[in-house]
Amino acid sequence: GQQLNQSPQSMFIQEGEDVSMNCTSSSIFNTWLWYKQDPGEGPVLLIALYKAGELTSNGRLTAQFGITRKDSFLNISASIPSDVGIYFCAGLGTGFQKLVFGTGTRLLVSP
Amino acid sequence: NAGVTQTPKFRVLKTGQSMTLLCAQDMNHEYMYWYRQDPGMGLRLIHYSVGEGTTAKGEVPDGYNVSRLKKQNFLLGLESAAPSQTSVYFCASSTPLAGVGETQYFGPGTRLLVL
16 A cells, blocks of 8 residues: 655654654645654644645644645654654545555654 | 544454454544554554445455444444454544645554454
8 A cells, every 4th residue: 555755764862852754755645744653552643734835833843745745844853752752644635535654753762 | 522532442352253443533523544553564544434324445444344323433343353453453533624634633542462
């Protein structure tokens, strides 16, 4: 099945550092979503992007919907230990809304 | 407002046994989905429903059946469990926002082990 290319696969950073991860696709999407999943939990929505070029922030998180509609990135500023988890991007195409997920970026933050 | 809830949280089955996973949402969402998550595979869509009484196949539907008898509930059934169905199952729901887009909200997951 179709999946988005998400990178990096994993990151190990020091507390206070900024983080950037991105997703690319060969298909156009009309909506990009970013989720965070903690161990043993379901994905929790962080940011939703609905327009090409849109830049949206949610606290220390900033995400952008690429102009080509084939990519998106997520930035986390001044990381803290509770940012640890797996971050997934997801895209929604046209027609019926079936999500296509990225393979995830595992983030580890060292205090 | 509990959002999306799933029962049970964890289950162990023997090969060939059957079971039903229940998903409930209290957000009056039209669409509901069942995904499975396996290591390194992300989430894959099993079945989905665009409204009460309607269901459709997703990416990996084989070995599963679903029913949406009530708008707030979406049931996932395994008629004869196989070890390949060991996974974490997530339910999600959403509703289209006219002219804007849509977001899906996920339940906490059901961990299934088939021996």
